[in-house]
Amino acid sequence: MRVTHATVVDGDVCTVRMAGDVDMSEVEGVEAWLRAAVDTSGCGTVVVDLSDTRFLDSMGIAGLVRAQDHARAHGVLLRCVNVQPWVLRVFQVAGVADHLDIA
Template identity: 35%
Template sequence: MDVSVSRRANGDVPVVSVSGEVDVYSAPALKDSLTGLLKSGVSSVVVDLTEVAFLDSTGLGALVEARAATTEAGGSLALVCSQERILKLFTITGLDGVFAIHATVDDAVASISS
């Protein structure tokens, strides 16, 4: 299964929706989408992972890079994820303490907007 990355706005906050499998082959598409968005002047973004079936270390790396870029730009990156197996990956790697992970897009947008 390939990855699909789409963008939309929720108020002033861009939301990047990801679906499918994010692995060594598809992670560059996610990274390119986030990099392009951040280069366009956006400093904060929500990444919606609710439709992601699989996420490997390459995908995590793309998210970590995007978080570093948003922090450097004075913004933030919030994740949306409710799937136990993906949440477990963040816990095992310790990244649950690095990322703000929310159950819904609205919660994530509210955390950035406040």
């Protein structure tokens, strides 16, 4: 399933809600959305809502880590929310749970 997103800015928080499968065929788009949220929203926090994420492979994880690094380099907090238990387990197994800001 193709991944889609919706972006909402509320004050100093930009929320990017993703739905679908974040895999190698979609990671470029996901990274672009998150970088744009960091670079153009003017927000201090970018929230990545993963409540409707059905699949996340290693390329998707790498894309989130790169987006996290990009946000940090620009003084923006990037936080993952509504992380499904299976996604959290994937983050833990991949060794990135401590690198990502997960609420």
